[in-house]
Ligand code: SF4
């Protein structure tokens with residue numbers, strides 16, 4: 019829509035201005051790590067954060083939520099009626115791509131009214147990433163190091179100033195009544211271009227091939243021995259999926275009161291990596307082995323989501339690599355599959 023410039027010295031006043039009008043969330047330090055949580059002033063905010071332990075997804079798709087309640091044969095959907103609009107400040111571009119996928123998943127086919135109500139009430143202020151978050155980041159490989167849509171405001175750090183790209187009317191609303199912004203000059207545009215151009219060489223490529231080849235690589239690797247090797251190592255703890263910004267599998271449980279005449283239906287986050295995830299009636303488990311579940315996880319990240327929704331299922335944030343106690347990572351997995359396929363094409367021994 020349009021572009022503005024704000025002095026960094028004015029940023030605390032703007033955050034205070036937002037906190038008066040909205041419920042504001044942002045990255046905060048906690049025990050040497052970072053989390054997305056509610057903030058009440060700029061002092062709590064750590065915009066120079068690396069990676070949050072959990073993605074901001076939890077603010078639009080909570081780990082546990084009531085879907086409906088029932089009493090005496092009557093059921094009613096439990097859609098939250100928020101008092102104030104939420105603002106999420108400082109989302110990195112990888113998490114923005116994950117949000118794009120979440121939006122598409124939850125509005126395609128049977129639209130998820132709970133998600134959409136929360137999302138509609140949320141205004142997003144994203145942040146241009148200027149250096150890799152951790153050694154596990156591979157956003158450049160996955161094409162998520164920049165974003166051109168789905169934000170309401172997008173901030174670029176110019177040193178003394180922020181460049182603010184206004185992406186929507188909701189974003190413009192955040193600047194309403196705040197005087198300390200101005201129209202960019204041609205010099206400001208040049209500064210933005212320079213800052214953005216200079217960031218790219220700071221991010222390494224870590225995947226050994228063009229990731230647009232991932233769906234095809236995975237297809238040809240369906241019967242690879244590598245899945246058994248991952249299955250032998252995997253602890254089935256589910257941490258990789260709990261921290262992932264693009265995982266959204268859930269279970270539904272009923273909590274019924276003592277009289278059995280009233281209760282709630284609850285949606286709780288689940289993980290395709292735990293042993294009982296695919297257990298169904300009759301004691302059957304349709305994805306019983308950890309190898310099959312690892313394969314399913316990586317197919318979902320690199321192939322199934324593209325086919326179903328046209329968007330990549332892994333945004334390269336590196337959270338799962340950081341969380342996994344046995345060092346199973348997407349980068350190693352993709353590179354190993356690529357290496358083994360190359361060797362098999364050349365007629366060499368597949369295992370390194
Ligand atoms: S975090 Fe690692 S060990 Fe745990 S389920 Fe995921 S891949 Fe397996």
Ligand code: SF4
Pocket residue numbers: 258261262263264319331332333334335336337338339348
């Ligand atoms: S699979 Fe791992 S690296 Fe990819 S989006 Fe999920 S947590 Fe991030």
